[in-house]
Amino acid sequence: xxxxxxTNGGNTELEAWVAGQSRRVIVRREAIDGxxxxxxxxxxxxxxxxxxxxxxxxxxxxxEAANRxxxxxxxxxxxxxxESGEL
Numbered sequence: 310x311x312x313x314x315x316t317n318g319g320n321t322e323l324e325a326w327v328a329g330q331s332r333r334v335i336v337r338r339e340a341i342d343g344x345x346x347x348x349x350x351x352x353x354x355x356x357x358x359x360x361x362x363x364x365x366x367x368x369x370x371x372x373e374a375a376n377r378x379x380x381x382x383x384x385x386x387x388x389x390x391x392e393s394g395e396l
Contacts, residue, residue, distance in 0.1 A: 314364050316357040321364045327375045332387055334375050336364055339393035344370075370396060
């Protein structure tokens with residue numbers, strides 16, 4: 310489950326169902342840039358609208374990354390930040 314996707318500075322954010330509860334997921338610009346470097350046809354220079362669309366199109370990978378991060382840290386966190394190299 311994911312609702313609205315928005316940008317806040319260099320972050321792209323959403324509310325999503327992660328590890329059994331609704332959490333805010335923050336995807337850092339660096340995480341998106343790192344992912345795109347491994348997919349050169351996509352290009353790394355993205356506007357805020359492009360980043361929102363990227364998150365919408367890659368929601369499965371983002372939720373999986375959030376689940377991995379929670380499993381490795383604290384499952385009680387209400388905010389999960391996806392950093393460079395975690396996507």
